[in-house]
Amino acid sequence: MLLETKGLRKKFGDLTAVDGVSLAVEAGSCTGLLGPNGAGKTTTVSMIAGLLAPDSGQVLIGGEALRGETDPRKRKIGLVPQDIALYEDLTARDNLGIFGALYELDPTDLDHAAKAALELVGLADRAADKVKTYSGGMKRRLNLAVALIHDPDVLILDEPTVGVDPQSRSAIFDNLETLLARGKGILYTTHYMEEAERLCERIVIVDHGKVIADDNLRGLEKLVPPTRTLLVDLDGDGAPWLAELRAFAGVEGADVGDGRLAVKLVDLARAPAVLGFLTDKQQAFHHFATERADLEAIFLQLTGRKLRDA
Amino acid sequence: MRALLALIKKDIRTFRADRRAVIVSFAVPAVLAMMFGFVFRGSGGRDIKLHSRIVNLDASPASQRIVEALVAVPLLGAAQATQAEAEKLVRQDDIDLAIVIPESFIAKAKAASGGQGPKPEIRLLAPPTHMMELRIVEGVLGKTLVGVLGTELGAEYVRCATDGVPYTTEQASISGGEPQYDGAAHALAGMGVQFILIGAVDAAVRMLDERQRGLLRRVHAAPIARSTLVLSRLLSGALIALVVLLFLYAFGATPVMNVRIRGSQLGFGLVAATFALMASALGLLIATFGKTPQATRGVGIFIILVATMLSGAWFPAFLFPGWMQTATKFVPSRWAVDGLDDMTYKGLGLESALQPAGVLLLAAVIFGAWAAWRFKWEE
Numbered sequence: 001m002l003l004e005t006k007g008l009r010k011k012f013g014d015l016t017a018v019d020g021v022s023l024a025v026e027a028g029s030c031t032g033l034l035g036p037n038g039a040g041k042t043t044t045v046s047m048i049a050g051l052l053a054p055d056s057g058q059v060l061i062g063g064e065a066l067r068g069e070t071d072p073r074k075r076k077i078g079l080v081p082q083d084i085a086l087y088e089d090l091t092a093r094d095n096l097g098i099f100g101a102l103y104e105l106d107p108t109d110l111d112h113a114a115k116a117a118l119e120l121v122g123l124a125d126r127a128a129d130k131v132k133t134y135s136g137g138m139k140r141r142l143n144l145a146v147a148l149i150h151d152p153d154v155l156i157l158d159e160p161t162v163g164v165d166p167q168s169r170s171a172i173f174d175n176l177e178t179l180l181a182r183g184k185g186i187l188y189t190t191h192y193m194e195e196a197e198r199l200c201e202r203i204v205i206v207d208h209g210k211v212i213a214d215d216n217l218r219g220l221e222k223l224v225p226p227t228r229t230l231l232v233d234l235d236g237d238g239a240p241w242l243a244e245l246r247a248f249a250g251v252e253g254a255d256v257g258d259g260r261l262a263v264k265l266v267d268l269a270r271a272p273a274v275l276g277f278l279t280d281k282q283q284a285f286h287h288f289a290t291e292r293a294d295l296e297a298i299f300l301q302l303t304g305r306k307l308r309d310a
Numbered sequence: 311m312r313a314l315l316a317l318i319k320k321d322i323r324t325f326r327a328d329r330r331a332v333i334v335s336f337a338v339p340a341v342l343a344m345m346f347g348f349v350f351r352g353s354g355g356r357d358i359k360l361h362s363r364i365v366n367l368d369a370s371p372a373s374q375r376i377v378e379a380l381v382a383v384p385l386l387g388a389a390q391a392t393q394a395e396a397e398k399l400v401r402q403d404d405i406d407l408a409i410v411i412p413e414s415f416i417a418k419a420k421a422a423s424g425g426q427g428p429k430p431e432i433r434l435l436a437p438p439t440h441m442m443e444l445r446i447v448e449g450v451l452g453k454t455l456v457g458v459l460g461t462e463l464g465a466e467y468v469r470c471a472t473d474g475v476p477y478t479t480e481q482a483s484i485s486g487g488e489p490q491y492d493g494a495a496h497a498l499a500g501m502g503v504q505f506i507l508i509g510a511v512d513a514a515v516r517m518l519d520e521r522q523r524g525l526l527r528r529v530h531a532a533p534i535a536r537s538t539l540v541l542s543r544l545l546s547g548a549l550i551a552l553v554v555l556l557f558l559y560a561f562g563a564t565p566v567m568n569v570r571i572r573g574s575q576l577g578f579g580l581v582a583a584t585f586a587l588m589a590s591a592l593g594l595l596i597a598t599f600g601k602t603p604q605a606t607r608g609v610g611i612f613i614i615l616v617a618t619m620l621s622g623a624w625f626p627a628f629l630f631p632g633w634m635q636t637a638t639k640f641v642p643s644r645w646a647v648d649g650l651d652d653m654t655y656k657g658l659g660l661e662s663a664l665q666p667a668g669v670l671l672l673a674a675v676i677f678g679a680w681a682a683w684r685f686k687w688e689e
Contacts, residue, residue: 051530069536077531079528104312
């Protein structure tokens with residue numbers, strides 16, 4: 001296990017920001033850390049990155065406990081902060097040089113590491129340009145490269161794609177998938193459910209400082225009631241039988257849009273009967289499925305729909 | 311050590327990359343020092359109470375009336391003294407000036423008013439740093455003498471008054487060999503101190519900006535001790551301040567200002583280095599109290615302007631009232647201005663630099679320790 005937390009707890013005055021959070025990141029895998037605003041994600045990340053001392057609990061890096069701000073085990077962690085934390089008046093190479101030196105890299109190693117990091121994020125040809133001349137997406141990619149300069153085992157990414165255009169987001173995902181393929185571990189906090197679905201094998205959902213779910217996507221799906229909606233992709237246009245279907249036994253509602261029929265059933269066991277109804281009406285179709293709960297639905301189911309402004 | 315050096319290099323690079331900061335630090339104080347130097351070189355005055363002595367070498371009753379009239383002028387803060395006493399006090403810089411009425415002054419003035427002899431000369435003696443006050447005193451002396459000499463000479467005085475007064479004055483500085491006050495040298499010290507302190511506020515603002523933009527959070531993610539970051543800030547700030555100060559004195563040495571280090575060069579270096587360290591520590595301390603960069607800039611500049619005014623950076627401290635001259639010795643930058651003055655136009659030796667350097671170093675240690683204690687990686 002590259003990274004593990006055991007019962008992390010942190011209080012600020014009377015507020016318990018993190019209450020016994022345990023999670024793990026394995027080599028070559030991504031763990032998603034999800035939660036509404038104020039759920040305790042940033043405090044958790046801060047404790048894992050060694051920025052904040054927990055009141056109790058442990059952060060284990062490679063099985064060894066992280067202790068104090070100068071603990072050399074911090075070299076095994078690379079933090080990609082939510083902010084674009086770069087010296088904008090300096091060049092990309094200067095930025096990498098500064099942060100690399102903080103990890104005591106010697107000049108030769110630093111030079112190689114800087115080249116490798118810039119190549120990975122596709123900024124090698126802009127290495128000598130000042131960061132302030134970069135687009136938002138390029139800055140985000142350099143933000144990632146800086147976290148890689150000391151070749152950490154685990155990357156902690158705190159919402160790394162906020163405000164990024166689709167091309168840059170895709171490029172960042174490609175970079176992260178490359179890193180996963182190289183055996184790095186990733187802890188990924190995000191508000192974008194599709195990002196977590198794409199990258200993370202394991203997803204930890206926190207709310208009010210506590211872990212309320214920790215599983216892979218399949219496991220999380222089981223936490224919410226199955227939907228009772230049958231989806232059928234129809235051949236041809238028109239649905240003259242729609243009114244009749246709405247009155248069909250076991251059907252609560254039905255709608256057609258963009259060639260897809262969505263039928264809400266009283267019970268999923270009525271699905272074969274609905275397919276039989278369509279066959280009887282000589283309506284051809286090429287695909288059918290029951291609707292699957294996506295991560296967003298699971299998240300909302302677990303954390304509620306109430307707005308969190310904290 | 312590599313991390314410490316990297317942080318120092320980073321601070322210097324970010325400073326160099328900020329054109330506004332470079333211009334404010336180097337060019338603006340040089341230009342202002344030049345302007346202040348032109349204004350104050352050989353001119354000036356004040357409207358405050360002086361401390362003076364009157365020496366009466368004329369035994370006549372009329373000259374004694376002049377003494378009494380001068381003693382009655384509140385501005386002069388005068389008392390009668392012998393010539394030896396008065397000169398000693400002036401040499402020791404214990405009084406602002408002495409007025410010496412020559413022998414047979416009244417008789418010679420009468421003769422001069424009748425066109426029968428040269429005008430007698432009243433000598434005004436002052437330490438080199440108080441020569442500007444003599445301009446004021448000349449005016450006060452003229453008004454006072456009008457009353458006494460008018461009575462004594464009657465119509466003759468009225469006649470000669472149209473042709474000038476029946477006496478002359480001579481200004482002279484006496485001291486233990488110190489050169490005369492040099493407004494340009496003082497302006498250079500004053501503007502240097504002021505703009506290095508402003509630079510310290512800028513450094514504080516840069517640090518808060520780095521914190522606001524998450525850069526300190528990123529630095530903290532590395533295995534770096536809080537003390538390493540604080541020390542790097544202290545040293546980089548001091549290094550930048552020292553370079554600015556040396557640049558200013560290099561500029562001052564050009565014919566434009568013609569300011570020389572007439573005293574100990576080592577002493578100058580000592581005062582400059584300890585002041586640079588103190589300014590950097592003060593900037594760091596300001597940063598630890600600041601919440602946002604914008605608010606800190608405003609409050610910081612206000613504090614610095616008050617401190618520089620009290621340090622005698624704008625106007626020489628010897629123009630301050632006595633109580634203020636004492637009170638401002640608790641302002642560290644006052645020691646910087648005085649120390650730089652001592653090593654430049656006053657031409658004093660290394661031993662004279664030790665006290666200001668010691669005070670500045672003590673202030674740097676206090677400010678630095680306080681800042682290190684208060685420093686937080688995140689708000």
